[in-house]
Amino acid sequence: MKFRLPFIAILFSVYCLSQNIVSNVDAVVNTEMKERKIPGMQIAVVQNGKIVLNKSYGVANIQNNLPVKNTSVFPINSTTKVFTAVAVMQLLEQGKIGLSDSISKYLENLPSEWQKITVEQLMTHISGLPDILSVLDPATGSLGAMRTENAMWEKIKLSPLNFKTGEQSSYNQTNYYLLGKIIEKVSGDSFVNFVTQNQFNRVGMKNTQFGDSRTVIPNYSPTYRFRKNLDGRPLKEEMLFNDYYEFPDFTFPGAGLNCTSEDFANWIIALQNNKLFQKSSTLQTMWSPIKLNNGTATSWTRGWGIAKFREHHTAIGMSGGSRSVFLIYPDDNLAVVVLTNLAGSYPEDFIEEIAGCYNAEIIKADPLTYLRKNLKKIGFDKAIDFVKNEKKQNPKWSIQEDELNNWAYRMLAKNQLNEASEIFKLNVFLFPDSWNAYDSYGEILLKMNNKTKAIEMYKKSIQLNPSNENGKKVLLDISGA
Numbered sequence: 001m002k003f004r005l006p007f008i009a010i011l012f013s014v015y016c017l018s019q020n021i022v023s024n025v026d027a028v029v030n031t032e033m034k035e036r037k038i039p040g041m042q043i044a045v046v047q048n049g050k051i052v053l054n055k056s057y058g059v060a061n062i063q064n065n066l067p068v069k070n071t072s073v074f075p076i077n078s079t080t081k082v083f084t085a086v087a088v089m090q091l092l093e094q095g096k097i098g099l100s101d102s103i104s105k106y107l108e109n110l111p112s113e114w115q116k117i118t119v120e121q122l123m124t125h126i127s128g129l130p131d132i133l134s135v136l137d138p139a140t141g142s143l144g145a146m147r148t149e150n151a152m153w154e155k156i157k158l159s160p161l162n163f164k165t166g167e168q169s170s171y172n173q174t175n176y177y178l179l180g181k182i183i184e185k186v187s188g189d190s191f192v193n194f195v196t197q198n199q200f201n202r203v204g205m206k207n208t209q210f211g212d213s214r215t216v217i218p219n220y221s222p223t224y225r226f227r228k229n230l231d232g233r234p235l236k237e238e239m240l241f242n243d244y245y246e247f248p249d250f251t252f253p254g255a256g257l258n259c260t261s262e263d264f265a266n267w268i269i270a271l272q273n274n275k276l277f278q279k280s281s282t283l284q285t286m287w288s289p290i291k292l293n294n295g296t297a298t299s300w301t302r303g304w305g306i307a308k309f310r311e312h313h314t315a316i317g318m319s320g321g322s323r324s325v326f327l328i329y330p331d332d333n334l335a336v337v338v339l340t341n342l343a344g345s346y347p348e349d350f351i352e353e354i355a356g357c358y359n360a361e362i363i364k365a366d367p368l369t370y371l372r373k374n375l376k377k378i379g380f381d382k383a384i385d386f387v388k389n390e391k392k393q394n395p396k397w398s399i400q401e402d403e404l405n406n407w408a409y410r411m412l413a414k415n416q417l418n419e420a421s422e423i424f425k426l427n428v429f430l431f432p433d434s435w436n437a438y439d440s441y442g443e444i445l446l447k448m449n450n451k452t453k454a455i456e457m458y459k460k461s462i463q464l465n466p467s468n469e470n471g472k473k474v475l476l477d478i479s480g481a
Contacts, residue, residue: 022053024357029057032350036414037240038342039224040068044261046335047358049273051265060221060341062240072221073207073258074339077321078305080257081176085123085303086276087183087195089286093278096186099123099285099302106182111157117165119182120290122175124300126166129174130159132251141212142246149250166293169300173254180253191253203270208259212247217258223323225343238415243343255320261337268328268335287316287330299402306348313365315355319348322410327351332359346410367399368407380422384429401431405440417448428457435465442474451478 025043033041040058044051056068091097097106097119104115117127135155137144146152162170180191187194192210200208211217225243228235247256270276277283289297289307301307301316306327308315317327325348326337336355338347353373356363364370375383390397408423424441431437442457455478458471465471 021357022055025053025055025354028350028353028357032347033058036342036345037226038340038345039240040072040221040341041347042068042070042072042074042261042339043354044265044337045354045358046265046268046337048333049269051262051269054262054265062224068221068341069219070262071207071219071260073209073217073219073260074221074324074341075212075223075256075258075321076264076324076339077255079318079320079324079326080252080255081305081320082303082318083195083199083257084176084179084183084191084253085286086199086271087191088119088123088179088303089277089282090198091183091186093282097182103178103182106185107178113161119179120302121165122179123302124169124290124298125171125175126169126290126292126298127172127175128161128163128165128167128170129172129178130156130162131172132156132174132177134159136248137246140244140246141248141251143248149248164293168292169298171305173251176254177251180250183253192249199267199276202275203263203267205259205263205267208257208263210247210249210252210256211258212256213244214246220258221341223321223341223343259339261339264326264337264339265335268326268337272328272330308366310365313359313362315352315362315366322346325351327355329355329359329362332362334358344413349407349410367397368403371399372407375419375422380419383422383426387426387430399430401427401434401437404430405436408440408444412444412447417444420444421448433464435461435468435471438464439468439471442471446474446478454478 029041029043032038038058039062040060042056043053045053054070056070056072058068060066060068060072088097092099099120100118102116102118103122104110114129117129121127132152135146135152136142143149143152146155156174183194184191199205207219209217223243224240226238227241228238230241271283274280286302287304287307289299289301291297299307304316304318306315306317306319312331313329314331315327315329317325319325322344323340323342324338326335328335334355336351338351338354340347349372352362352366352369356369363373371386374386378386404423404427408420408427411420411423421444424444427434427437428441438457438461442454442461445454445457455475458475461471462468462475
């Protein structure tokens with residue numbers, strides 16, 4: 001018995017630590033669900049190649065008051081794109097696709113200016129292609145009056161490029177529509193079958209399938225959305241509604257996948273254990289950005305929209321529909337999956353706080369999460385002072401302009417005007433040579449009826465970028481008001 005006591009003590013200590021971590025995760029989740037009014041959530045955490053947490057919170061179906069279970073299935077929207085990227089890389093290993101190949105090698109009857117676009121330019125959204133969403137129904141995503149895929153395709157081909165290929169990055173569903181067509185062409189199988197056979201079945205993802213609001217999906221957790229308007233009329237107050245959306249099957253390579261956090265976690269484990277690829281180098285290639293024409297790295301890696309290449313605690317992942325997100329931390333042998341049933345819940349804002357429950361250093365490694373967590377304590381009006389002090393203590397501390405801008409717009413979408421205003425203001429302070437920072441700050445000042453200050457910001461934006469036509473139009477509208 002004397003020899004067993006130390007071992008039992010160690011087990012008890014490990015158990016207590018695990019319970020403390022779970023309590024900390026619960027605290028983050030419960031706080032965010034309350035603040036963001038998220039009905040239901042499902043999370044999974046992978047550590048050292050094993051699922052260490054798989055937990056459900058809240059209500060999956062409000063109408064019938066059904067709780068979220070570990071078998072509840074959630075839409076993941078654009079997070080689907082990482083599965084498409086893996087399919088492309090599998091075909092690369094088979095020698096059937098070349099990342100630098102022109103897409104005209106695989107697809108016929110493309111407009112002439114599209115033909116030299118490469119496969120990896122589609123994967124990283126630097127093609128400049130017009131977006132098929134521009135010709136689909138903006139409210140539901142359906143084909144609408146066009147009725148057929150062919151009609152949609154013929155119409156989108158008439159549109160010019162939005163910019164010269166490789167000059168800039170612009171998120172675009174056409175890129176993944178074409179990747180789906182290439183996968184089908186070289187594999188000789190449908191996109192859905194190829195992904196199902198080579199990923200879902202290989203991993204054992206029994207609760208994962210493609211579909212949308214029209215599809216009968218077992219254990220489905222429908223998505224909800226808060227709306228301020230309905231049927232073209234403003235509501236007296238914001239209300240929660242069912243969120244109906246269609247993903248025509250030809251758009252599946254870009255969206256339309258539904259799964260559980262457990263299925264997703266098992267997919268991550270398989271991905272990192274080389275069960276989906278033949279060579280470990282394939283994963284590293286997929287997780288590497290390519291270059292724009294000017295030599296700068298793309299914000300996307302090949303198929304993955306979140307790429308935080310930090311000095312420590314690198315994070316790779318993807319978000320979708322403002323309701324789902326996952327991050328893999330290769331250096332920490334850690335991954336986190338967060339699925340919700342509220343469109344506009346933006347779990348990407350707090351996923352790194354969950355990761356921080358397993359490694360506290362991750363929070364400070366991510367400037368946005370670190371800033372957000374501290375401003376919630378001290379007040380958003382202290383944003384500039386906090387950043388000044390942080391940079392004084394750590395000259396290497398920095399945050400990206402786009403990260404701040406996107407975060408501020410997410411808060412604006414939730415009508416958090418004061419908080420969003422302070423972050424737009426911080427962006428102007430940190431990036432005084434950015435025309436877009438001034439343009440964005442001017443936008444929210446105008447929403448807050450501070451016309452004088454808004455005019456000042458728009459004028460500065462146009463001074464920095466004389467081609468800012470939107471800013472000129474806003475100024476003209478203000479002057480005519």
